[in-house]
Amino acid sequence: NAGVTQTPKFQVLKTGQSMTLQCAQDMNHNSMYWYRQDPGMGLRLIYYSASEGTTDKGEVPNGYNVSRLNKREFSLRLESAAPSQTSVYFCASSFSQETYEQYFGPGTRLTVT
């Protein structure tokens, strides 16, 4: 049981390049989330998916798109990376939106130059 996995662990992009961060969970959870973590800012919600087939914006969605590919996978895409998107990105999942515990992946450290 791997829990929540994320790829890649590290990535360096040039301004304007695009990339997709991958996230998968094997816990049969319905809800999945993408956060970014910046120094002095805590974690901020980018997008979430309450269930397969639905996605909604969080606190900081600008510059990102998401896809809930199936129940297991939830990807985050940066179409045109900007230096302000340099951050650590965490994916999380929970059984439902009503349950309190979210399980987090190990994170992807992204640097945009």
Added chain:
Amino acid sequence: GNSVTQMEGPVTLSEEAFLTINCTYTATGYPSLFWYVQYPGEGLQLLLKATKADDKGSNKGFEATYRKETTSFHLEKGSVQVSDSAVYFCALNTGFQKLVFGTGTRLLVSP
């Protein structure tokens, strides 16, 4: 709006010392409150939670009590270990699992 304020870190302690990490919140309604812990190189893990006023959450020797009158949820541990060195995040739930996190407090415990 909803927000969480944590004490600035790092908090530096010797092994077996008493730990307090302060957390206060602003929220509409009656949120649920959480402490998450992030060990180096890992994602966050739920440490403990409290869902209503006067509830005490506890886990692994850590405790926190939901104080509605002071809007606080301070984390305490009676005797810290080196293995407790991590970053601790206070968070609240504003409904539909939209967690609002504090900025995190780094704890460093030396032998």
